[in-house]
Amino acid sequence: MTGARLKHYGWGREGEGMSAEERKFVLGRYRAKFATDEFDTIAVPGLDDLSLREPRVAPPASLAPFCTTDRYDRAAHTYGKSYPDYVRAMLGDYNCAPDVVAYPRNEAEISAVMDWSGAVGASLTPFGGGSSVCGGVEPRVDGIKHKAAVTLDLRNLSKVVEVDPVSRAASIEGGTYGPSLENQLKPHGFTLRHFPQSFEFSTLGGWIATRSGGHFASLHTHIDDFVESLRVVTPVGVLETRRLPGSGAGPSPDRLFIGSEGTLGVISRAWMRLQPRPSFRAGASVRFPSFFDAARAVRAVAQAGLYPSNCRILDPQEAFNTGAADGSAAIMVLAFESGDHPLDTWMARALECCADHCGTPEPAKASDAHLQGAAGIWRNAFIRMPYAREFLTPAGLINDTFETAITWDQFENLHDKVKAATERAILDATGVKGEVTCRFTHIYPDGPAPYFSFHALGRHGALLEQWQAIKNAASDALIGAGGTITHHHAVGRDHRPWYDQQRPLLFAAALRGAKRELDPQGMLNPGVLIDP
């Protein structure tokens, strides 16, 4: 990581944010939506205004060189980037601040922090970039079993250690941020090609621990599929899995740690499968009369075995909100890319699938269509959007997103049920009609990953309760309609009640049995995924 330090409140680094023009566009949409000229806006306390409890533990001399109890570090590691995180930070509630933040520089220092945390009865929260939108990095201790909270920030494990150009794989440290990772791979002609929306402010270890989904729509886009082997530091020792392109030897050890959200160990290093940098691209924006027409075209493309790099669809309102269309049509952002061969045949067949479902391509030059037209506008909005929450929250606006996956046979039912339940909950909770829109982020032959955004006009003093009521209704509807509580945001603390409904009880028991072996004191992220 280079440059200014990360904000303790807000997205990205200090000094960064939306331009005046971008703010105007975003707020303009909300003014129109809620037919109001001004929002009741409150001030966010500065770092120096925060009152943090005295640290309950102090690191011993041997750990002091890479540990801190400084105000900034503790504040910047209290929250992730979820909506309730922003509200509580805006209200100056830093009750959950860690007592100590450790920045280990190697596995031995991670182990040393674990040993010390165990000795003083502290919980330990692994921290990558802190971009969790589901309460994944907040240290929450009960004061009984765990008497203090230590956060383990992996940013100093930030190297691409080795590149194997023959097998196209690299050994990369867990705390490596997205841009640094790509910069280190670039001279070798490779890319990890994993670009979650949080790319700039998240790390390889975080992606693996949360089963991150990349920007690409199909085939290998989940971080799960890129993992060739892992090194994991647990409180009882370090384990390393073998570098293998495939194996049938027992249950996959990697898959136990992928998605373990810091409850079983800390991912210190991984061999990751790489891609060549793409040299061929084909892209298009396609208009559809309705979202469900577009969805049927997506199903046809997904089941055709074409594997587009992008095949997102936006419903008409979502396309309008991002400025990608006028609200009268659904939009598909379609793209193929390859480091090996031209893609005309692939694109031609995909456009036939679209035409079968009333899809009309927008005219664009094939080579850079992904940067042009509706696709380009949407792409830019997508990357910039996380910067909006830091001023929307103080304006009393509730905007959030949630995502799921569902088989095709159940998709339309889930979509309608979830949209209706969320709209109703917004009206019930706020007294004002809100808005719920949907897009697809990832597609599979057996179903899509729908991604919902919602917008509500909240009321200061009640924002947390209002958000929670909406979140509950949306999540109940998701789970009731057969979806998953998260497709790529992870479980964290926010999704735990619905994860408990979705995840078989006996699997929780198995996970608890595994955790008891690897983390006998239960210090790692207590309460995340399973009860102690």
Place this chain on the structure above:
Amino acid sequence: MTGARLKHYGWGREGEGMSAEERKFVLGRYRAKFATDEFDTIAVPGLDDLSLREPRVAPPASLAPFCTTDRYDRAAHTYGKSYPDYVRAMLGDYNCAPDVVAYPRNEAEISAVMDWSGAVGASLTPFGGGSSVCGGVEPRVDGIKHKAAVTLDLRNLSKVVEVDPVSRAASIEGGTYGPSLENQLKPHGFTLRHFPQSFEFSTLGGWIATRSGGHFASLHTHIDDFVESLRVVTPVGVLETRRLPGSGAGPSPDRLFIGSEGTLGVISRAWMRLQPRPSFRAGASVRFPSFFDAARAVRAVAQAGLYPSNCRILDPQEAFNTGAADGSAAIMVLAFESGDHPLDTWMARALECCADHCGTPEPAKASDAHLQGAAGIWRNAFIRMPYAREFLTPAGLINDTFETAITWDQFENLHDKVKAATERAILDATGVKGEVTCRFTHIYPDGPAPYFSFHALGRHGALLEQWQAIKNAASDALIGAGGTITHHHAVGRDHRPWYDQQRPLLFAAALRGAKRELDPQGMLNPGVLIDP
């Protein structure tokens, strides 16, 4: 299952086997290899000649309707199809025969058998088709912790329960054999498209429990990738995972059971992703001057993102042994297939990759090339080969196969080390020069799955020791060179010593922790994957 019953010794059903002509071809190759006219051949005892111990337990009345202690059933469930299995069966050693074989018809009956086995202190061995080539179905009890052995044959759970044509998925019972599964899917226009060599005599549940690899070379061919959700009966209850095309909610529950080899529960049902029946095919046989030239072409194809349905290569000797070539060239069996689109573009680019590495296509009509020429001959030999062992073993011949996966950077080293170590071990163990050949079965962007066959002239009275010495040398070399002890055959009892070297110790601990929760008495396949 329909037709004649399965052999208690040999491959397939009673009355089936190689034709006189096939036997002549196979034995002819061995006569030439070992420069001998006749082999010292002994007789295999018939079913009635076997001496089986008295059953140590008898099923209670409530289980009697679907349990048996009959001679045939016990003998037919003593062994799988590994080389040492054949030797011991040939020698009349049925010491490990189960005391009782249960054929439950539903999950309640599976649970009832588990309860009873727990009560009488019996071990429980789940049994699909019994085609294990690594000691995966042999009940081995110590007489102390486990006083008897019960085998649970799932063949009566054999239905395709539901087909979802929209999402292209089906709910299928775990005991469904390959041909029955495909026959039930066919009227719906779908296929599971999973064709392991054991296809006819293995079951869906067995494929999932052992991480079976299908016939297809790339992309979705491992059974792992087809599983949408699972139902598993454990000694403490039934669990069911949610049908989802993708999810980021915690570690994948399915992946814990995929590859668990019957140690955590019995897979009673699964929702599986289906494929359309292919309507487009392109195929070719390509000749290469050497196996490593062919391997470099495979790497190019795999890394190009073309995803051939077949991209096997045979070394010159392997091609000769199957009659596919004259021994002067390595052969690639290359094919693409799709239910959606013509494949000329894909094939043309793959052939360019081959040409870059001195590959010359054999002339053939594109549409049925997979049934013609070298490819067709090899394909037929592949399917028929398992029938050979039942007469090769009594002839004192040792023929076996083993498989692995390795990253590309290490492949040539592994190949040479393993081949040399195995050849040396054959000479040391038998005093006669043997033969070791190699092909690829599956390919990945980061490495191949090499598959070795070896042939040795053994000596009656020493076959087990000779085989074990060769197996040890080959496995030590595999593990020493960085490979996996199994890519798709599974661990079973035969691979356990090398699995222990490959699998992180702490993962074994985690697995033990999980097993204690799901199988507190440790009745399920004791000694498989982990110690109790």
